[in-house]
Amino acid sequence: MSDGASDPGRVRTALDRAADRILDASVYERVGIAVGSTGLALLIGLVIVALAGYDPLRFATQLVVGSFGSERAFARTLQFTTLFILAGVAVAIAFRAGVFNIGVQGQLIVGGIACVLAIVWLAPYVPDGRIGGTGLVAVGLFASVVAGGLYAALPGALKAYYGANEIITTIMLNFVAIGVVGWAVDGPLRPDDARSVRTEYLPDNVGFPQLLFEYPSFSLVGLGLALVVVVAISVVATRTSFGYDMMTSGYQLRAATYSGVDARRMIVQTMTLSGMVAGLVGAVFAIMVQGYFIDPSGLGTYGFDAIAVSLLAANNPIGVVPAALLFGALDSASSHVQIHSEVPVQLIDGIVGLVVLFVAAPELFRMIAERTGLGGDRR
Amino acid sequence: MSLAELSARRGVRLGGLALVAVLAVGTTLVAAFDVPLERIVTVGFVNRALLAASPIALAAIGGLYAEKSGVFNIGLEGFMIFGAVTAAAALYGLGGTDPTQWHVWAAVVTAVAFSVLLTAGYAVLLIRYKADQIVAGLAVWFMGLGFAPFAASLIWGTVRSPGLTRVTQYSLPYLGEVPVVGPILFQQSPFVVITAVVVVAAWVVLYRTRYGYWIQAAGDNPEALDTAGVNVNRVRYATVIFSGVMAGLGGAVLLAHAGNFIGTGDTMVDGRGWIAIVAYLFGNYNPLGAAAAALLFGGLDMLQVQFQTADIAVSGRLMGLAPYIGVIVVLTVWGKTRMPASVGEPYETEE
Numbered sequence: 001m002s003d004g005a006s007d008p009g010r011v012r013t014a015l016d017r018a019a020d021r022i023l024d025a026s027v028y029e030r031v032g033i034a035v036g037s038t039g040l041a042l043l044i045g046l047v048i049v050a051l052a053g054y055d056p057l058r059f060a061t062q063l064v065v066g067s068f069g070s071e072r073a074f075a076r077t078l079q080f081t082t083l084f085i086l087a088g089v090a091v092a093i094a095f096r097a098g099v100f101n102i103g104v105q106g107q108l109i110v111g112g113i114a115c116v117l118a119i120v121w122l123a124p125y126v127p128d129g130r131i132g133g134t135g136l137v138a139v140g141l142f143a144s145v146v147a148g149g150l151y152a153a154l155p156g157a158l159k160a161y162y163g164a165n166e167i168i169t170t171i172m173l174n175f176v177a178i179g180v181v182g183w184a185v186d187g188p189l190r191p192d193d194a195r196s197v198r199t200e201y202l203p204d205n206v207g208f209p210q211l212l213f214e215y216p217s218f219s220l221v222g223l224g225l226a227l228v229v230v231v232a233i234s235v236v237a238t239r240t241s242f243g244y245d246m247m248t249s250g251y252q253l254r255a256a257t258y259s260g261v262d263a264r265r266m267i268v269q270t271m272t273l274s275g276m277v278a279g280l281v282g283a284v285f286a287i288m289v290q291g292y293f294i295d296p297s298g299l300g301t302y303g304f305d306a307i308a309v310s311l312l313a314a315n316n317p318i319g320v321v322p323a324a325l326l327f328g329a330l331d332s333a334s335s336h337v338q339i340h341s342e343v344p345v346q347l348i349d350g351i352v353g354l355v356v357l358f359v360a361a362p363e364l365f366r367m368i369a370e371r372t373g374l375g376g377d378r379r
Numbered sequence: 380m381s382l383a384e385l386s387a388r389r390g391v392r393l394g395g396l397a398l399v400a401v402l403a404v405g406t407t408l409v410a411a412f413d414v415p416l417e418r419i420v421t422v423g424f425v426n427r428a429l430l431a432a433s434p435i436a437l438a439a440i441g442g443l444y445a446e447k448s449g450v451f452n453i454g455l456e457g458f459m460i461f462g463a464v465t466a467a468a469a470l471y472g473l474g475g476t477d478p479t480q481w482h483v484w485a486a487v488v489t490a491v492a493f494s495v496l497l498t499a500g501y502a503v504l505l506i507r508y509k510a511d512q513i514v515a516g517l518a519v520w521f522m523g524l525g526f527a528p529f530a531a532s533l534i535w536g537t538v539r540s541p542g543l544t545r546v547t548q549y550s551l552p553y554l555g556e557v558p559v560v561g562p563i564l565f566q567q568s569p570f571v572v573i574t575a576v577v578v579v580a581a582w583v584v585l586y587r588t589r590y591g592y593w594i595q596a597a598g599d600n601p602e603a604l605d606t607a608g609v610n611v612n613r614v615r616y617a618t619v620i621f622s623g624v625m626a627g628l629g630g631a632v633l634l635a636h637a638g639n640f641i642g643t644g645d646t647m648v649d650g651r652g653w654i655a656i657v658a659y660l661f662g663n664y665n666p667l668g669a670a671a672a673a674l675l676f677g678g679l680d681m682l683q684v685q686f687q688t689a690d691i692a693v694s695g696r697l698m699g700l701a702p703y704i705g706v707i708v709v710l711t712v713w714g715k716t717r718m719p720a721s722v723g724e725p726y727e728t729e730e
Contacts, residue, residue: 162712356514
């Protein structure tokens with residue numbers, strides 16, 4: 001919370017603000033809704049497991065073991081968490097500004113392929129070893145940010161200047177990204193010696209250094225990068241005039257226009273920023289997890305689950321972190337369940353849908369709280 | 380009213396413009412690849428386009444009614460997925476891997492019945508508990524993407540069903556042999572005919588009956604409807620349930636035309652529910668216009684078959700993207716439709 005740590009006065013105000021927030025009933029309420037939604041969705045999931053004739057207790061145990069039960073499981077949880085933090089922040093930026101970017105999935109695909117292509121093309125001109133590798137990683141991250149940003153700017157501009165509903169255009173652009181990148185990975189970008197559908201491998205010197213964990217698909221550097229993005233975005237959102245304009249044009253369009261904000265340009269900028277972070281998800285996936293790029297129809301649905309992550313966090317970049325940990329754990333547990341359980345793993349996707357459904361209906365929880373008297377003195 | 384007329388007229392012009400653009404792109408493509416048009420637009424193509432369009436048109440009619448009454452049902456895609464998987468499960472449950480035509484119809488009815496239950500719950504969340512319509516609609520999609528393959532795995536062990544059966548086309552004697560018109564009108568899937576009937580009926584009810592005016596008023600001026608003594612929320616419950624049922628029927632029809640369920644990736648519905656939303660926007664909330672737009676998208680979807688049979692070397696996967704790109708073009712040229720005034724706002728009776 002204390003990002004301006006050197007100045008004691010600022011630390012004090014930051015602490016005050018944090019205290020205010022904790023005391024704010026609506027934060028309690030939001031956390032309550034998030035916990036309630038997740039709990040209820042998991043409960044329904046377990047009931048379905050029981051109805052389908054499996055042992056719900058065993059399934060619940062497998063969820064925990066599969067996400068936190070071993071160092072390997074925990075590293076895998078953190079791997080997914082890293083991707084969900086970035087993707088969740090990408091969604092949160094747009095949703096907070098009242099723009100429904102459902103296209104994070106497409107933007108991360110475009111960002112990921114741009115990252116891989118930039119690195120593979122540049123690699124012959126860069127010296128081997130650590131310095132060259134670090135340079136290539138930087139280039140790859142940059143390429144993904146640019147590509148993701150542009151791919152999101154398009155629906156932003158179509159909404160701002162032509163009134164095209166961004167929910168639908170971004171979903172269509174997801175299909176287009178999957179189709180075009182899938183075609184390219186299976187065609188012009190597929191090396192002759194590749195037995196499966198994929199691009200060339202990234203050079204050996206490209207990757208995040210392994211720290212602490214020995215799990216090859218996760219590095220604390222990746223998680224650190226995601227957390228830096230969280231802090232940067234929340235600073236931009238809460239401490240800059242750009243962030244303020246972004247929020248107000250989302251919720252108080254008339255007021256924002258009155259105070260001289262160009263709302264249309266704001267929409268394009270919001271989408272671009274959201275897409276830039278989404279592009280980064282693709283780069284981290286390519287560099288940290290995969291080491292090359294695959295047919296995007298077989299990629300995880302990080303961009304969609306990120307909508308649930310962001311909603312659970314009430315579209316707050318800081319809140320995205322615990323929500324991403326929850327979804328990271330669920331995804332990690334999926335990998336475990338797939339191998340060690342009879343229960344079809346798609347159930348977990350359904351549970352994610354239930355979480356989103358309950359988050360959409362806070363009134364439901366208010367009613368439950370009022371009926372049961374758990375909600376305290378609301379109203 | 381004059382504003383509405385103006386925008387409607389402007390809408391017609393814009394729609395014409397979009398059609399001209401599509402035709403121009405088509406002509407250029409044909410010219411560029413040097414293919415005679417008659418090899419692209421064949422009787423078979425029209426039939427395939429009608430088959431592909433009917434699920435989209437059904438869902439579009441449903442979505443149109445809900446939105447006219449003031450509720451944006453963005454969950455059409457999800458309800459289509461549930462409809463398709465329910466129909467597949469019922470078909471398999473009734474007839475195994477060798478079901479009869481009676482089983483097909485029973486399966487479609489089962490899917491519709493299940494859709495009633497599902498959307499009744501959804502309507503309560505939206506109307507009684509004032510759920511965020513966009514987020515709840517997305518949730519239905521996510522639930523469909525999860526629970527449909529889950530159900531398929533429980534039943535068949537994989538997310539795909541084995542080959543079940545398709546609905547057989549009816550064929551009228553003699554009439555079916557009339558060139559061009561015969562194969563299109565008199566040898567056809569019964570669901571194409573049902574879709575056509577639903578479309579026309581939806582137009583008549585919306586614009587020519589008292590209930591249709593209630594629906595329009597519920598979206599445009601709920602206070603006036605309330606003052607006139609009609610329960611706004613009751614109208615909205617009816618339209619939301621109707622929209623889900625139509626989407627579920629659309630999914631079931633999709634399955635009856637395909638003959639087996641596919642639950643990989645975005646499932647066999649593959650964006651058709653979203654395209655349905657664009658279809659009724661493009662049709663400016665007019666059922667006939669929505670059906671025409673659905674036919675346009677169905678045609679775009681089937682172009683890849685034509686290109687293959689005409690030996691044009693374009694990747695099938697890239698050609699398959701035509702409807703999605705068509706949707707973006709349509710929305711861009713046609714984005715500013717005149718939405719009903721109070722879409723998305725829960726209505727509270729003032730007492």
